[in-house]
Amino acid sequence: MTLCINGADYPMPNDPRTTLLDHMREKLNLTGTKKGCDHGQCGACTVLVDGKRVLSCLQLAQTVRGDVTTIEGLSKNDTLHPMQAAFLEHDAYQCGFCTPGQIMSAVACVSEGHAGSDAEIADWMSGNLCRCAAYPQIRAAIASVAQAEAEG
Amino acid sequence: MTVAKPLPHDAAHLHVTGQARYVDDIPTPAHCLHLVFGLSDIAHGIITEIDLDPVRQAPGVLAVLTADDLPFDNDVSPSAHDEPLLSKGEIFYLGQPIFLVIAESYLAARKAARLGEITYDERPAILTIDDAMAANSRFEDGPRIYAKGDVERAISEAPHQVRGSIEVGGQEHFYLEGQAAVALPQEGGDMIVHSSTQHPTEIQHKVAEAIGQPMHSVRVEVRRMGGGFGGKESQGNALAVACAVAARATGRPCKMRYDRDDDMMVTGKRHDLRINYHVGFDDEGRIAGVDFTHLMRCGWAQDLSLPVADRAMLHADNAYHLPTARVTSHRLKTHTQSATAFRGFGGPQGMVGIERVLDHIAHFLGRDGLEVRRRNFYASGGSISRTIKPHTTHYGMEVTDFILHEMVEALEVSSDYHARRAAVAEWNARNPLLKKGIALTPVKFGISFTLTHLNQAGALVHVYQDGSIHLNHGGTEMGQGLFQKVAQVAADRFGVPLAAVKITATDTGKVPNTSATAASSGSDLNGMAVKIACDEIRDRMARCLAELHQADPAKVVFRDGHVEVGADRLSFAEAAALTYQNRVSLSATGFYKTPKLQWDRIKGYGRPFFYFAYGAAVTEVVIDTLTGENRILRADILHDCGASLNPALDIGQIEGGYVQGAGWLTTEELVWDDKGRLRTHAPSTYKIPACSDRPDIFNVALWDGQNREETIYRSKAVGEPPFMLGISAFLALSDAVAACGADYPALDAPATAERILAAVNRVHA
Numbered sequence A: 001m002t003l004c005i006n007g008a009d010y011p012m013p014n015d016p017r018t019t020l021l022d023h024m025r026e027k028l029n030l031t032g033t034k035k036g037c038d039h040g041q042c043g044a045c046t047v048l049v050d051g052k053r054v055l056s057c058l059q060l061a062q063t064v065r066g067d068v069t070t071i072e073g074l075s076k077n078d079t080l081h082p083m084q085a086a087f088l089e090h091d092a093y094q095c096g097f098c099t100p101g102q103i104m105s106a107v108a109c110v111s112e113g114h115a116g117s118d119a120e121i122a123d124w125m126s127g128n129l130c131r132c133a134a135y136p137q138i139r140a141a142i143a144s145v146a147q148a149e150a151e152g
Numbered sequence B: 001m002t003v004a005k006p007l008p009h010d011a012a013h014l015h016v017t018g019q020a021r022y023v024d025d026i027p028t029p030a031h032c033l034h035l036v037f038g039l040s041d042i043a044h045g046i047i048t049e050i051d052l053d054p055v056r057q058a059p060g061v062l063a064v065l066t067a068d069d070l071p072f073d074n075d076v077s078p079s080a081h082d083e084p085l086l087s088k089g090e091i092f093y094l095g096q097p098i099f100l101v102i103a104e105s106y107l108a109a110r111k112a113a114r115l116g117e118i119t120y121d122e123r124p125a126i127l128t129i130d131d132a133m134a135a136n137s138r139f140e141d142g143p144r145i146y147a148k149g150d151v152e153r154a155i156s157e158a159p160h161q162v163r164g165s166i167e168v169g170g171q172e173h174f175y176l177e178g179q180a181a182v183a184l185p186q187e188g189g190d191m192i193v194h195s196s197t198q199h200p201t202e203i204q205h206k207v208a209e210a211i212g213q214p215m216h217s218v219r220v221e222v223r224r225m226g227g228g229f230g231g232k233e234s235q236g237n238a239l240a241v242a243c244a245v246a247a248r249a250t251g252r253p254c255k256m257r258y259d260r261d262d263d264m265m266v267t268g269k270r271h272d273l274r275i276n277y278h279v280g281f282d283d284e285g286r287i288a289g290v291d292f293t294h295l296m297r298c299g300w301a302q303d304l305s306l307p308v309a310d311r312a313m314l315h316a317d318n319a320y321h322l323p324t325a326r327v328t329s330h331r332l333k334t335h336t337q338s339a340t341a342f343r344g345f346g347g348p349q350g351m352v353g354i355e356r357v358l359d360h361i362a363h364f365l366g367r368d369g370l371e372v373r374r375r376n377f378y379a380s381g382g383s384i385s386r387t388i389k390p391h392t393t394h395y396g397m398e399v400t401d402f403i404l405h406e407m408v409e410a411l412e413v414s415s416d417y418h419a420r421r422a423a424v425a426e427w428n429a430r431n432p433l434l435k436k437g438i439a440l441t442p443v444k445f446g447i448s449f450t451l452t453h454l455n456q457a458g459a460l461v462h463v464y465q466d467g468s469i470h471l472n473h474g475g476t477e478m479g480q481g482l483f484q485k486v487a488q489v490a491a492d493r494f495g496v497p498l499a500a501v502k503i504t505a506t507d508t509g510k511v512p513n514t515s516a517t518a519a520s521s522g523s524d525l526n527g528m529a530v531k532i533a534c535d536e537i538r539d540r541m542a543r544c545l546a547e548l549h550q551a552d553p554a555k556v557v558f559r560d561g562h563v564e565v566g567a568d569r570l571s572f573a574e575a576a577a578l579t580y581q582n583r584v585s586l587s588a589t590g591f592y593k594t595p596k597l598q599w600d601r602i603k604g605y606g607r608p609f610f611y612f613a614y615g616a617a618v619t620e621v622v623i624d625t626l627t628g629e630n631r632i633l634r635a636d637i638l639h640d641c642g643a644s645l646n647p648a649l650d651i652g653q654i655e656g657g658y659v660q661g662a663g664w665l666t667t668e669e670l671v672w673d674d675k676g677r678l679r680t681h682a683p684s685t686y687k688i689p690a691c692s693d694r695p696d697i698f699n700v701a702l703w704d705g706q707n708r709e710e711t712i713y714r715s716k717a718v719g720e721p722p723f724m725l726g727i728s729a730f731l732a733l734s735d736a737v738a739a740c741g742a743d744y745p746a747l748d749a750p751a752t753a754e755r756i757l758a759a760v761n762r763v764h765a
């Protein structure tokens, strides 16, 4: 069995208790996904599995079924994903540690259709903590992408 | 000009693509070992027996170290040499490291650390303020007292007096990146350490002591931190020292990263305290004298508690002229985590005290809080003349740059304060269950380290022959945008685009003897040091080119990526190459020390601060009187950054500071049980503000002005001051509770839903 991450195949860990997060960070050299709490409480480790948000610190690697996308796989051929560009544009971070998780979560927030208003974004992004409290900029970045998509 | 521009963070592209590296992301060489501490599970006692065989025999464990195995100094204290890395036999708090597991993997180390069998002779633990006062358990011989005038007489002769007390909770830093360090052993006993620290020089110093080497054998590098907030000023020492000791013992690279629960159990937090106050005032609310007692819980080791408690005393006036005052500060020693630096460094605690007093006075007199505050403001800096003398603080410093009269007036208008105040009153008259509150509070925060010798900084700048610039300074980047601001300064001095400047990791091998990046001083100090280094090189280039072109060096101009010499115009790269070919050095160090400081912390007299940074905030809240639940409806902020070096970064600091400050005083509650065990040691039980906790309306503006002192481009420090704007949220809640009855709410902090409900019931009764 292999693990498909960002379009490439990787080996599964031998130990069934290894989380997807630890496996990526420690064995696959994919350190873009961050560990903030390891308890499913901060959102720093958010990745997408078949487009859905998953906390990779709570997901055992061997139980992953589907294609994983991490922050490293979001940009295509050096072109930033619109959400990455929006975070850059809005300066939506300070220390940046929560940023990969925020961006992955934000991508799903928009695709789920949960970015209709500022209040909706705030609610559906409340699982991603930012201790620097760059929240206004994060919400603005997400709103700008949602709006651009709505306008087609 | 590259300064005063809203440019994004220096590593923007790296952050959004996940390439920005934090300590735990640095690829480690093969055979890297992982470390975890075995922790005490009592608060106070003596270890009578310790059996670590089960730990040693656990799979993957290479070695286990105790205090006896440490070859040199067993200490990680930044101040008083009272903080052993591993317990020497006595336990001082629940969570204290006793042994160090060195294993092949993080998981193996973590599992093994649980297997230590330790027997204790348990002793009574001093946990609370009252315990400590009863046992006279404290740092320093007695309380520190700063006083001005005959306060007792002033209070007793004043027309009115009130007395009260407020409990103010601590705060967990919850930097999203936990503490982490890696040590890489080098030839000849040298050591390279990567650490998530605000204070690389301190790490270098402690590591050198612990491995018995001079400081020159240890090089510490810090590229960035995933948040610091003061929690990485001294609390990273233990991990770095553990890694270095283990690396020395095994000859292999060693890495340590606290798991979140360990991080919260082991490391210090913001000091909690009780403030007792007694104040005398007139019918208008003008203070005649105020007497404060600060009872601060410092935890088991001294750490930075003395300067933190000093700064709390120094901010007991906030923005108000106190004709007479006394601040008595007890620094209590308890069997809990050693409280440490946290954004504001005691300032917020001191400020909460006086803001509470003014709130109490306004309630007593039935007057608007803003009116009473304004009446007590220091004299405006603009009004000071030969006949009008500046006011003096309770520690003898003249306040000459006071701008809050003007700022508050502007905020009053922009936030529509009076109309909203009336609307709140009207709402409260109509609604029995939901009550609103509004409060405007100012901030005056002193900038400089109060330990005067720390107010120095160094920089190292190289210009290469292709015109690219390598920049290094002693400050560390934790998200505050320091690197960006400092690079803007360098680009501006040479008149080149920002892309020509490479910002490199903070490195003790490049700039030595640095101070912690703390006290909001990062860009003030390092920006100046960088400017001095750049100007030195620029002047050398100008002299060289002027001579070649037989022009006046003073007329050589650096701008738009070019150098203009007389009638000639060279690209900056050509100018650099030419300077090099003429055998002129293109490398320089810069050194800066803050002028005008003079401070005696024992007497409590002098000028501890170079200048003050100002701000003001209006917060409106609503509470549910049946549940105590509440939310912030609107916040309006006007903040003074002098002539801002980078408005986008500064606004980010202001918003983030406000939210973190409001979190401290509302939802962030630390709870210890009667055994001294911290019960709130994960984000599931400790509530920091989330995206959904935002004010519905959040307006932030920068005050348009310049620093009166000669700081870097006349800017002002911005890291800490906005944190205290969050006090307005706390007092807005107090105002909402006050609408429920006649009594003064006397709300304690954090004003959790539970506490608000209790206060509502109190004032109802």
Ligand code: FES
Pocket: A034, A035, A036, A037, A038, A039, A040, A041, A042, A043, A044, A045, A046, A055, A056, A057, A058
């Ligand atoms: S690290 Fe997974 S949620 Fe915090």
Ligand code: FES
Pocket: A092, A093, A094, A095, A096, A097, A098, A099, A129, A130, A131, A132, A133, A134, B176, B226, B227, B479
């Ligand atoms: S940017 Fe620091 S935690 Fe979000």
